[in-house]
Amino acid sequence: MVKGSKSSKNDNFMGASTKQGYEIALKSRDIVKSLISDKISHRSPEERSIIERIVHSTADVEYASLTKMSSDFIQKSLESVKAGKDLLTDINMVKTGINKYEGSVECYINNAETLKLSKNCGITRAASAMRIAAMQGFEGMVVIGNSPTALFEVIKLVENDEMNVESVVGVPVGFVGAAESKMKLHKTDIPHLITEGPKGGTPVAVAVANSIIRLSKELL
Amino acid sequence: MVKGSKSSKNDNFMGASTKQGYEIALKSRDIVKSLISDKISHRSPEERSIIERIVHSTADVEYASLTKMSSDFIQKSLESVKAGKDLLTDINMVKTGINKYEGSVECYINNAETLKLSKNCGITRAASAMRIAAMQGFEGMVVIGNSPTALFEVIKLVENDEMNVESVVGVPVGFVGAAESKMKLHKTDIPHLITEGPKGGTPVAVAVANSIIRLSKELL
Numbered sequence: 490m491v492k493g494s495k496s497s498k499n500d501n502f503m504g505a506s507t508k509q510g511y512e513i514a515l516k517s518r519d520i521v522k523s524l525i526s527d528k529i530s531h532r533s534p535e536e537r538s539i540i541e542r543i544v545h546s547t548a549d550v551e552y553a554s555l556t557k558m559s560s561d562f563i564q565k566s567l568e569s570v571k572a573g574k575d576l577l578t579d580i581n582m583v584k585t586g587i588n589k590y591e592g593s594v595e596c597y598i599n600n601a602e603t604l605k606l607s608k609n610c611g612i613t614r615a616a617s618a619m620r621i622a623a624m625q626g627f628e629g630m631v632v633i634g635n636s637p638t639a640l641f642e643v644i645k646l647v648e649n650d651e652m653n654v655e656s657v658v659g660v661p662v663g664f665v666g667a668a669e670s671k672m673k674l675h676k677t678d679i680p681h682l683i684t685e686g687p688k689g690g691t692p693v694a695v696a697v698a699n700s701i702i703r704l705s706k707e708l709l
Numbered sequence: 710m711v712k713g714s715k716s717s718k719n720d721n722f723m724g725a726s727t728k729q730g731y732e733i734a735l736k737s738r739d740i741v742k743s744l745i746s747d748k749i750s751h752r753s754p755e756e757r758s759i760i761e762r763i764v765h766s767t768a769d770v771e772y773a774s775l776t777k778m779s780s781d782f783i784q785k786s787l788e789s790v791k792a793g794k795d796l797l798t799d800i801n802m803v804k805t806g807i808n809k810y811e812g813s814v815e816c817y818i819n820n821a822e823t824l825k826l827s828k829n830c831g832i833t834r835a836a837s838a839m840r841i842a843a844m845q846g847f848e849g850m851v852v853i854g855n856s857p858t859a860l861f862e863v864i865k866l867v868e869n870d871e872m873n874v875e876s877v878v879g880v881p882v883g884f885v886g887a888a889e890s891k892m893k894l895h896k897t898d899i900p901h902l903i904t905e906g907p908k909g910g911t912p913v914a915v916a917v918a919n920s921i922i923r924l925s926k927e928l929l
Contacts, residue, residue: 509833509858513885520884548882548907549769582911585805613729638729662768662912664740665733687768691802692882692910 514545521545525553535563539682539700546696555684557675562656563704565680566630569655570705574629576698577622579615579639579661583632586695590702592629597621615639623652630701632658634694637666640674647679656680658697660689723765734765741765745773755783759902759920766916775904777895782876783924785900786850789875790925794849796918797842799835799859799881803852806915810922812849817841835859839866848873850921854914857886860894867899876900878917880909 505514521544528550529537536558543552570576573592578584584596597603597618607617615636623646631654633640640659646652659674661667664687671683682697683689723734741764748770749757756778763772790796793812798804804816817823817838827837835856843866851874853860860879866872879894881887884907891903902917903909 507827507833509831510835513833513858513883517883517885524884545883547910548884548887581808582802582806582915586802586911588801607727611729613727613733615730638733663733663737663765664744664768665737667768690767690910690912691806692912695802 517545524550528553533563535704538704539563539697542696542700543684543693546692547690549688551688552684552693555686555688556682557685558682559675559680561680562682563701566656566658566701567705569630570701574655575627576629577619577627577631578694579618579633579636580691582691583634583694583698586691587632587698587702589699595622595627597625612642613638616642619643619646619652626653628653628655630654630656630658630698632694632698633661634658634689634691635661637661637663637670640670641666644670644673644677644679648677654679656682658682658694660684660693660697662690662693663687723762737765744770748773753783755924758924759783759917762916762920763904763913766912767910769908771908772904772913775906775908776902777905778902779895779900781900782902783921786876786878786921787925789850790921794875795847796849797839797847797851798914799838799853799856800911802911803854803914803918806911807852807918807922809919815842815847817845832862833858836862839863839872843872846873848875850874850876850878850918852878852914852918853881854878854909854911855881857881857883857890860890861886864890864893864897864899868897874899876902878902878914880904880913880917882910882913883907 505511521541525544529540540553540556544550576594578596580598581596584594587594598614603614603618603621607614616638619639619642631643640661647654657679659671659681668686674681675683725731725734741761745764749760760773760776764770796814798816800818801816804814807814818834823834823838823841827834836858839859839862851863860881867874877899879891879901888906894901895903
C-alpha cells in the first residue's frame with residue numbers, strides 16, 4: 490500500500506509541496522531505493538518507507554542498518570496518530586519539522602515550569618520538559634531527536650507508571666549518553682524506534698514522525 | 710581566544726543552558742577533539758571551533774573532512790553578525806535552531822508571496838523564498854540547511870546583483886542537487902562554508918550559525 494499509493498502535490502510527499510519539489514523528492518526516492526533496497530529487503534513495506542525517508546533526509550545510507558524498531562512500533566504509533574493523540578518533542582527544532590499533523594505537537598523545553606524544575610532538581614531542561622509533560626497528563630507518541638537525558642527520563646517515567654506513552658521515537662544524537670539511552674530503550678517493552686550508536690538527530694526524528702503521519706493517512 | 714575563553718551557563722555553550730547540560734557539552738567537546746583534532750590541526754582556531762560544533766551536533770566525524778570554508782568566510786560572517794544584520798534561513802527548522810541571535814532571523818518559506826511566486830514561476834518554495842527575501846531588501850548572512858534549489862537561487866541572485874549577501878552557509882542535504890549546488894557555491898567569490906557531497910542538513914546549518922554568533926560575542 491505504501492509502494493502503490495498515489496501522491497498529489499497536497500500529499501506533501503517527503504516534504505515536497507510544489508511540482509518541482511515533488512519531482513526532486515521522487516528522484517531522490519529512486520536514488521535512495523537503489524542505494525539501500527538490498528539492505529532493507531527483509532523489512533515490512535511500512536518499515537522500508539520510514540527508513541527510506543530517514544536516508545532521504547540525511548543523505549546517510551548508514552541509517553539503513555542503524556535503524557531498529559520494536560515489532561509493535563508501527564502499529565502502536567499509527568494507532569496513536571490516527572486517534573489524534575499528542576506528539577511530544579524534546580526540542581523545538583523537532584516540533585517545527587513536524588508540520589503536517591492535525592493533532593497537537595507539544596514541546597515544553599522553554600516553559601517556565603520546565604526551567605524551574607530543572608534548577609530545583611539539578612536535571613537538564615530536556616529531561617525536565619519530559620517530566621512536566623507527564624505531570625500535565627501527556628498521552629501519545631514521544632519524539633526525541635536531540636537529548637539523551639530526555640530519553641532516559643521518559644524511560645524512567647514509563648517504568649514508574651508516571652507517563653502514558655504509546656510509542657517512542659528515540660533518536661538522540663551525540664557522544665555522551667546517546668548510544669546508551671537508545672540501547673536502554675531498546676531493552677524495554679516500550680514500542681520504539683532507535684538508531685544504534687551516537688548518530689541520530691532532529692532530521693531523523695522529523696523523518697520518522699512525518700512518515701508515521703503520512704502512513705496513517707494512507708492506511709485509513 | 711576560542712580555546713581559552715571562559716564559559717558560563719549563560720553562554721549557552723554548544724546549546725547547553727544548565728549545569729548538567731554544560732557538563733555534557735564539555736565532555737562531548739573533549740571526545741570530539743580526541744576524534745578529529747589531527748584532521749583539523751591545520752585550521753585556524755575559529756575554523757576548528759566551528760567544525761567541532763558540527764561534529765558535536767551530528768556525531769559524524771566525516772564532517773571534519775567534508776567541511777570547506779572560503780578564506781574570508783569567518784571574517785565576513787562575524788562582521789555581518791556583529792553589525793546585527795539579518796540572518797536568512799531556507800526552512801523554519803533552521804530558524805528555530807538559531808535561538809540566541811540578538812538580530813533578526815528571517816524565513817520566508819510560508820509567506821503568501823512566496824507561495825504565489827513559486828506557482829507563477831514554477832520554482833520550489835525554498836527558491837521562491839530567497840527571491841522574496843532579496844526583493845524585500847535582505848542584507849546579511851544566508852543559512853541554507855535543506856534546499857539545493859534555494860542555494861542555486863541565492864548564487865544566481867548574487868551574481869545578478871539582486872541580493873546583498875555577506876556570507877553563505879551552504880549545507881543543503883540530499884541526493885538530488887545538493888552536492889552540485891555546494892560545488893557551484895564553492896567556485897564563486899561569495900564568502901561561504903559548504904559540506905562536500907550529499908551530506909549536510911539542518912543540524913549542520915544551525916551548528917555553524919550558532920558558532921558564528923558565539924564567536925562574535927567572544928571576539929567583541
